[in-house]
Amino acid sequence: MPKLIKLYIVSTAIGFGLGSVFVAMLLWFDVAGLGRLVLTSESGWIAGLMLWVANGVLFAGAQFGIAVMRLGQDDDHTPRGGRLIPIRVPVVAKTKPGAPRRR
16 A cells, blocks of 8 residues: 555544544533433434534545654755856836826
C-alpha cells in the first residue's frame, strides 16, 4: 500500500477516534442539554450519529492536514543564493488620448 494512502487511513482513524471522544464528552457532560436530548429522545440516536459523523469528519480532516504539513523536510536555515541588489527601472506613464495631463 502506498505510504500516502496509509497515512490518510491512519490519520482518518485517529481523527474519528478523537471525534468520538469529543462527542462522548459532549454527551457525558450534557453540554447545552445535548446529552439529555440524545439519550432520552426516541430518535436521539440519529442526532448522536450525526454529531459523531460531523465531528469525525472535522477531526479527521484536521488530523490529516497536520500529518501532511509535518511531512516537509526541515531546512538547515542557511541562506542560499547571492545578495539582492536593487535595480532602478525607469517607468514612463502613458495617458489616454484626450485626457488632461497632471503636473
